[in-house]
Amino acid sequence: MSIFSKLFKLFITVVLMPLIPMALLLAYYQNRQKDNILETHYNLAEIVSSNIKHYTEDLGWRLSFAQQLPAVLEKEGDPVPLLREALNANPDFIFLAVLGSDGKETARAARTAAAEEGEKIDISQDPALPQMARDRRIHLTGLETVSSWPVVEMVYPLEDGSFLYGVLGMNDLLDRLQQMRIGRTGQVHLVTPDGQIMLLPYQWHPEIKSEKLQKLFAGENRFIKGLQSNEDTYAGAFAPAAVLDVYVTVLQPQEEAFRSLYFSNVVIFLFLLAIATLAYFGALTFSRSLGEPIAALAKGAEEVSHGNFDHQISEEAAWGELRQLIDSFNKMTSDLKDYQALQLKTQISEMKEQIFRSVAHDLRAPLLGLQGYIYILSSGKITDQQRQEYLQRMDEAAKNLSSLLEDVLSVSRIEAGMTLPQRQHVELAPLLRSVVHTSEPVAAAKGLRLELKTPQDAAAWADPKLLRRIVTNLLSNAVKFTEKGFVEISVEDQPSRTVISVRDSGVGLTEKQCGDIFEKYRQVDDGAEGYGLGLFISRQLARAHGGDLTVSSVLGQGSTFILTLPKEEK
Numbered sequence: 254m255s256i257f258s259k260l261f262k263l264f265i266t267v268v269l270m271p272l273i274p275m276a277l278l279l280a281y282y283q284n285r286q287k288d289n290i291l292e293t294h295y296n297l298a299e300i301v302s303s304n305i306k307h308y309t310e311d312l313g314w315r316l317s318f319a320q321q322l323p324a325v326l327e328k329e330g331d332p333v334p335l336l337r338e339a340l341n342a343n344p345d346f347i348f349l350a351v352l353g354s355d356g357k358e359t360a361r362a363a364r365t366a367a368a369e370e371g372e373k374i375d376i377s378q379d380p381a382l383p384q385m386a387r388d389r390r391i392h393l394t395g396l397e398t399v400s401s402w403p404v405v406e407m408v409y410p411l412e413d414g415s416f417l418y419g420v421l422g423m424n425d426l427l428d429r430l431q432q433m434r435i436g437r438t439g440q441v442h443l444v445t446p447d448g449q450i451m452l453l454p455y456q457w458h459p460e461i462k463s464e465k466l467q468k469l470f471a472g473e474n475r476f477i478k479g480l481q482s483n484e485d486t487y488a489g490a491f492a493p494a495a496v497l498d499v500y501v502t503v504l505q506p507q508e509e510a511f512r513s514l515y516f517s518n519v520v521i522f523l524f525l526l527a528i529a530t531l532a533y534f535g536a537l538t539f540s541r542s543l544g545e546p547i548a549a550l551a552k553g554a555e556e557v558s559h560g561n562f563d564h565q566i567s568e569e570a571a572w573g574e575l576r577q578l579i580d581s582f583n584k585m586t587s588d589l590k591d592y593q594a595l596q597l598k599t600q601i602s603e604m605k606e607q608i609f610r611s612v613a614h615d616l617r618a619p620l621l622g623l624q625g626y627i628y629i630l631s632s633g634k635i636t637d638q639q640r641q642e643y644l645q646r647m648d649e650a651a652k653n654l655s656s657l658l659e660d661v662l663s664v665s666r667i668e669a670g671m672t673l674p675q676r677q678h679v680e681l682a683p684l685l686r687s688v689v690h691t692s693e694p695v696a697a698a699k700g701l702r703l704e705l706k707t708p709q710d711a712a713a714w715a716d717p718k719l720l721r722r723i724v725t726n727l728l729s730n731a732v733k734f735t736e737k738g739f740v741e742i743s744v745e746d747q748p749s750r751t752v753i754s755v756r757d758s759g760v761g762l763t764e765k766q767c768g769d770i771f772e773k774y775r776q777v778d779d780g781a782e783g784y785g786l787g788l789f790i791s792r793q794l795a796r797a798h799g800g801d802l803t804v805s806s807v808l809g810q811g812s813t814f815i816l817t818l819p820k821e822e823k
Contacts, residue, residue, distance in 0.1 A: 272525060279521055286514055287488075291476040294435065294503040294510075295490035298475075301430065301441050301503075306495045308426060312391055315343055316409055316417065322351060323413040326359075336362035347404065347420045350374050354414035356382050374418055376408070386410050395498030396423060396443060396451055403427060403443075403451045405497060427453050439489070439505030443497070446470060451499065459487065459504060470500055479507065546575040553582055562590035674716035674798050678821065681711040681744055681753070688724050689742065696732050696740060703732075707744035713751045714821035719794050723802070726787045727755040727814045735759035738811070750800065753816040762806035770804065791816075 318339045325332050336349040340362055348368050350361040356377035363369045376382060385392050385408055394406040402422060409417040431452075433441045440458075443451040448463025448470075460483040469477060469491065480487040488507040491500045508515070549566045556564035564586060566579045629635060630643060689705050696703040713720065724742070731740045738758030745752040762770065771792045788802075795802040799819045806812035 272528065276525070283514055283518065287478070287511060288476065290510055290514075291478070291488065291490050294439075294477075294488070294505065295475050295492060297433075297435055297441065298490050298492035298501040298503045301433070301501045302492050302494045305426070305443075305497060305501070309391070309393060309496045312407070312421075316391070318342075319409055319411060319417045322417065323411050323415070326351070326413060326415065332360045333362050336360065340364060345422050345425055347422045350418045352376065352408075352416040352418050354386070354416075356416065358418070359415075376416075376418070385416070386414065393496055396445065398449075398451065403453070423451070424453060427451065435503060436505050436509050438509060439503065442502045442504060443494070443499045444470075444491070444502045445499055450502075460484065461487070461504075466502070477502075477504070480504070546579060550579065550582060553586070557586060557589065560593075562586050562593055674719050674794070676714050676716055676798065676821075679713045679715050679717045679720060681713055681751075682707050682709050684717060684721060685724060685742055685744070685753075688721060688728055691725065692728050692732050692740075695729075699732070699735070700737065701732065701735055702739040704739060704741040705743075706741065708746065711744045711746055711751070713753075713818050715798055715818050719798075720818075723791045723794055723816060724753065724755070726791050727816070730787065731755050731757040731759065731812075731814075735811070749820055751818045751820065753818070754813055755816075756811065756813040758811040761808040761810050762804065762812055763808050767804050767806055771802070 316339075318335060321335060322332050325335060332351050336351070339349060340346050348361070348363045350358050352374060353359050356375065356379065358374040361369065361374070363371075381392075389410055392408045396403055396405055398404070399420075402424065405421045405423060407417075407419040407421055409419070411417060427443070430441045430443065435441075442458060444466055445451060446467070448466035450458045450461070450466075452458045461480065465480060469480070475490050475492065477487065477489045477491065480489075486507045487504045488510045489503040489505050491502040493500050546566075553564055553566045565583050627647075630640060635643070685705055685707055689703060693703055728740065728742065735757045736759070740755070740757045743754045743756070745754070771788050792802040795816055795818070800817040802817075803815050804812055805815070
C-alpha cells in the first residue's frame with residue numbers, strides 16, 4: 254500500500270470517527286424527541302378524559318328536577334309532566350323513566366312515539382342495584398351504540414328509594430371532540446375496550462382494525478407508533494377515561510406528527526454529508542501534500558541506493574519542514590556525487606597500482622628473456638642454428654607478453670564498463686564447430702576424445718566475437734587440465750535461456766577451488782601456465798550478456814562449466 258493510501262485512510266478515520274458517536278447521539282435525541290411529541294398527545298388525551306369526567310359531573314345540577322319526584326310520587330301524582338319538562342330543558346336527554354324501588358318502570362317520557370310505547374324498563378335483576386341505592390349518586394353505563402347513535406344509560410337513586418332512569422345521547426360530546434385538532438389533521442376519538450371507535454354516523458374516522466386497538470390497550474405503553482390503517486400510518490397516545498368505560502385516543506398521521514423531526518433529519522443529514530465531503534477532500538488534499546513529498550523522498554532514496562546520485566527531488570511539491578528535508582536531501586546527493594567521483598579516482602589509481610604490481614613479475618620474466626637473447630644475438634658469438642633457436646624463443650616470449658597485455662586490458666575495460674556486447678542472432682553449430690577444430694590438434698596429441706553435441710538449429714542472442722572468446726577459453730582450459738578421457742561441448746535450448754556446457758574428465762576441483770577460480774589472477778595450480786585472468790574475463794563477459802558462468806565439479810572426476818545466455822527479447 255502506498256504512503257498516500259495509508260495517510261488518506263488515516264486522515265479519513267481521524268476525521269470521520271467522531272461522526273459515529275455523533276450519529277448515535279443524534280439517533281438517541283431523535284427518539285427522545287419523538288417521545289416528547291407523543292407525550293404531548295398523551296397530555297391531550299388526559300385533558301379530554303378529565304373534560305369527559307366534568308361533563309358527566311355536570312349532570313348533577315341538570316338532574317335537580319329529580320328532587321321533586323319523591324313528593325309527586327308520595328301524593329300519587331303523575332311524574333310524566335315533570336319528566337317531559339326535563340326532556341325539553343336538556344336536548345341530550347333521549348329517554349327518562351321512573352323506576353320503583355324494585356327496579357321496575359312506573360312512568361316514562363321519551364322524545365319519540367316509538368320510545369313511548371317501547372318495552373318497559375326492568376333492572377330488578379341487576380346485581381348492582383342495591384349498591385346503587387346505597388351510593389346515592391349518578392351511575393353511568395359504558396358508551397354504546399344504539400341505531401348508529403352513541404348513548405349512555407343513567408341510573409339516579411331518589412330519596413324515597415325509587416330510581417330515575419335515563420338514556421343520554423352523546424352527540425354533543427362527540428361533535429366537540431370531532432372539532433378538536435392536534436396539528437392539521439390529528440383528531441381525538443373515544444374508543445371502546447373492544448376497539449370500536451365511537452362516532453356519529455356522519456363523522457369520518459380512520460379505518461383501523463379493532464384488533465390492533467385492543468392490542469394497544471392491553472399493553473403498558475400509552476404511546477402509539479406506526480399504527481397502520483388502510484390509508485395511512487398513525488402516531489399518538491391514549492388514556493383511559495374515568496367514566497363511560499372508553500379510551501380517549503389521540504391519532505395523527507405519523508408523517509405530520511414527526512414532520513419537524515424529519516426536516517431536522519434532512520438538515521442533519523445534509524450537514525453530515527457536507528462534513529464527510531469536506532473531510533474526504535481535505536484528507537485527499539492533505540494526504541497528497543504530505544504523501545507526494547514522502548513518496549518522492551522514498552524514490553530518491555531508492556535511486557541513491559542504486560548509485561544514481563544525479564537524481565534530484567523537486568521542491569515545488571513540498572511545504573514547511575518537508576521542503577527543508579528535500580533541500581537537505583538534494584544537497585546530500587550532490588555531496589555524495591562529489592564523494593563518489595573522488596572515490597572513483599582513488600579506486601582507479603589503486604586499481605592501476607594493483608594491476609601493475611600483479612603483472613610486474615610476469616612482465617619482468619619475458620622482458621628479461623628478450624633482453625638476454627638480444628645481448629647474445631648482438632655479441633655475434635653464436636652459430637646460425639643457435640640464432641634461429643633464440644629468435645624462435647624471442648617470438649614465443651613476445652606472444653606471451655602480448656597475450657598478457659591483452660588480458661590486462663580486457664580486465665580494465667570490463668571493470669570500467671567499457672565492454673558492451675553487440676548482441677545479435679548467432680547460429681551456434683558453426684561457431685562451436687570452428688572452436689572445436691581449433692583445439693583438435695592439442696586434444697588429439699593427448700589422446701582425448703573431443704565431442705560436440707548441438708542441434709543444427711541451436712542459436713543464441715549474443716556478441717559472436719565475445720561468445721567465441723568465452724567458449725575458446727573454456728575449451729582450452731578443459732583440454733589443458735584433462736590427461737585422458739574426453740572433453741564434451743553440448744547445447745540445451747530452454748524456454749527462457751540457452752545453456753552451453755563444457756564437460757571434461759580431468760582432475761576436477763574442490764568446493765573451495767570452485768569458488769576461487771573466477772577471481773582475478775587466481776590459478777588452481779600454482780605451477781600452471783597463464784595469469785589467472787581467463788575465467789574471470791569469461792564470467793564478466795557472460796554477465797555483460799545478462800547471463801552467467803558457473804561450475805560444478807568433483808575432485809578427480811572432472812568438471813562442467815555452464816554458460817547461460819538469455820533468449821532474444823521479442
